[in-house]
Amino acid sequence: NAGVMQNPRHLVRRRGQEARLRCSPMKGHSHVYWYRQLPEEGLKFMVYLQKENIIDESGMPKERFSAEFPKEGPSILRIQQVVRGDSAAYFCASSPGARGIGNTIYFGEGSWLTVV
Amino acid sequence: GQQVMQIPQYQHVQEGEDFTTYCNSSTTLSNIQWYKQRPGGHPVFLIQLVKSGEVKKQKRLTFQFGEAKKNSSLHITATQTTDVGTYFCAGSHQAGTALIFGKGTTLSVSS
Numbered sequence: 001n002a003g004v005m006q007n008p009r010h011l012v013r014r015r016g017q018e019a020r021l022r023c024s025p026m027k028g029h030s031h032v033y034w035y036r037q038l039p040e041e042g043l044k045f046m047v048y049l050q051k052e053n054i055i056d057e058s059g060m061p062k063e064r065f066s067a068e069f070p071k072e073g074p075s076i077l078r079i080q081q082v083v084r085g086d087s088a089a090y091f092c093a094s095s096p097g098a099r100g101i102g103n104t105i106y107f108g109e110g111s112w113l114t115v116v
Numbered sequence: 117g118q119q120v121m122q123i124p125q126y127q128h129v130q131e132g133e134d135f136t137t138y139c140n141s142s143t144t145l146s147n148i149q150w151y152k153q154r155p156g157g158h159p160v161f162l163i164q165l166v167k168s169g170e171v172k173k174q175k176r177l178t179f180q181f182g183e184a185k186k187n188s189s190l191h192i193t194a195t196q197t198t199d200v201g202t203y204f205c206a207g208s209h210q211a212g213t214a215l216i217f218g219k220g221t222t223l224s225v226s227s
Contacts, residue, residue, distance in 0.1 A: 035217075040219075041219055042204055042218055042219040042220050043204065043206075043217040044217070045214040045215065045216065045217075048214065056213075056214060058214065091159065104149070104161050104164065105215070107158045107159045107160070107161075108158060109157070109158045
């Protein structure tokens with residue numbers, strides 16, 4: 001029973017390039033969350049998605065960042081024109097139902113983005 | 117914005133000593149969850165507390181949720197080197213809203 005799968009685990013991009021991070025939720029889970037973790041910091045909520053729907057993107061930067069969770073395939077977090085400040089660990093999590101009491105979210109192993 | 121504060125940021129103990137981390141919110145939380153992240157690893161869910169004054173135990177770990185549902189604590193009795201990592205609390209101010217994470221307490225244990 002595979003957990004939340006993220007790839008790539010490590011990604012290096014030059015400033016100005018695009019980064020695409022992928023996340024496949026746990027089997028049976030239809031809710032996906034993306035969090036960003038900077039060194040020595042906690043996890044910052046970015047976006048919450050269901051299949052084909054963005055439910056809450058209140059934590060997403062207004063520019064350059066986008067996320068999707070298509071009907072088929074993994075969820076993708078896309079960062080355009082990356083800057084050094086985007087260097088961080090990006091964690092995806094999933095849950096079987098809508099977020100709320102009783103619905104634990106399970107984290108993937110993260111994707112570490114380094115912008116050089 | 118709404119924040120969840122966690123103290124201390126770092127704690128070093130000798131193996132066998134106890135350890136406590138505290139989590140505080142300025143507003144009432146609908147629930148609080150605790151996670152552990154090992155160095156280089158990902159957050160792993162430990163427990164969820166929902167009720168006012170709730171206390172739950174997992175072996176040497178004791179979790180409490182305050183009466184006012186604004187604070188929580190995690191206490192580890194007789195720490196072991198396997199307890200090393202960063203412990204995060206995360207709370208929701210309203211059911212169904214985003215989990216807000218504290219900055220975590222990083223525990224180091226020397227034998």
